[in-house]
Amino acid sequence: MNYKIYDQLPQEAKEIRIKVFMEEQGFKDEFDDLDDLCQHLVVFGNNQPIGTCRFYYDESLKSNVLGRIAVIKEYRGKKVGQYIVKTACSLIQGNVCLHAQLQAKPFYEKLGFVAYGDIDYDEDCPHTWMKK
Known part of the structure; x- marks a missing residue:
């Protein structure tokens, strides 16, 4: 596996997010203004984009x-x-937090993240804030 960092949302990341969040999980509001402010990491396996x-x-x-x-x-x-x-x-560099789907919480806990705050909902899906 290798990765690339982009300063703008690349087509590879967009396609992965459409497949995972919109087609599989049914989210409708996948893309937002934050995409323009973010750095985007895309992971490649066998020269194909496989994660982001x-x-x-x-x-x-x-x-x-x-x-x-x-x-x-x-x-x-x-x-x-x-x-x-x-x-x-x-x-x-510095502190890292994330807004995890509740079903993914154990995955992030294994990576050293700890939940904090109340459970909230994003498009009817329960989420929790986690920090490391």
Whole structure:
């Protein structure tokens, strides 16, 4: 596996997010203005884009925010998600937090993240804030 960092949302990341969040999970509002402010990481396996995330600094949270972490179905269970999170965290200076789908909370806990605050909902999907 290798990765590339982009200052603008690349087509590869967009396609992965459409497949995972919109087609598989049914989210409708996948893309937002934050995409223009973020750096985007795309992971490649066999020269094909297989996973992505975005990250940015949030002044109000006084933390870097890691988000939109997605791995295409064929590569799940192969440590691609772990590679994405660890790589992004190694590139980010300072605190890191993320807004995790509740079903993904155990995955992030294994990577050293701790939940905080109340559970909230994004398009009827329960989420929790986590920090490392």
